[in-house]
């Protein structure tokens with residue numbers, strides 16, 4: 504990843520980089536940020552951005568949904584994305600703007616923030632690959648259902664409050680290997696939910712100025728507080744995270760052949776042998 508030189512240390516304070524050095528990439532935890540009120544992150548700017556993005560880069564629905572829900576059961580809120588953002592205070596909705604790096608101004612902001620993290624990230628997981636940014640705009644009381652994501656991620660809370668409920672990555676009690684295999688062969692991010700999971704959650708309450716470090720594929724759901732919320736997610740991939748994805752996809756293929764492959768190893772181990780086989784099989788067009 505090539506980055507222009509950020510103004511060093513302006514957003515993530517030294518104690519946050521120390522915390523991150525202890526946690527990354529295995530564990531979730533509370534961090535802090537000093538991202539000020541930024542003109543690109545006002546409601547009006549976000550509504551304009553949302554209107555300018557292709558439909559595939561916006562997703563929104565009513566926010567008062569159950570913690571566990573299948574994607575096909577999510578209803579529409581009956582509004583446009585711009586209306587959803589402009590009236591987020593009262594419309595009981597949840598919205599995400601995806602891949603905001605497709606807009607040059609937002610890409611510059613994303614790269615500045617990721618640049619500050621490079622000294623912590625690169626000694627542990629190597630080059631920061633595939634920088635992506637996501638902005639979540641959500642109404643009081645809304646829920647982001649139980650799911651997992653393939654990126655290394657820090658979510659910065661900018662406005663309003665929320666509680667991140669997160670479970671350990673790679674623990675099959677909360678996301679079985681078959682769920683990983685399903686996801687990495689084109690399935691949706693949402694996961695099956697069981698109320699019995701609650702007791703094992705790590706809860707990270709977030710107010711403006713807080714951020715949360717999220718490990719790759721850690722199951723989570725998010726509950727908004729009683730004010731409208733804006734959060735910025737800054738994400739990257741690593742060679743390790745791509746290998747892990749490929750290993751799960753390879754396992755899905757092995758399972759279709761009647762085998763029961765093991766979970767791929769967690770960082771710092773790589774699933775080398777299996778993914779080499781997977782890459783060869785793909786090249787030979789044995790799998791898709």
Ligand SMILES: [Fe+2]
Nearest residue numbers: 650651652723
């Ligand atoms: Fe997520």
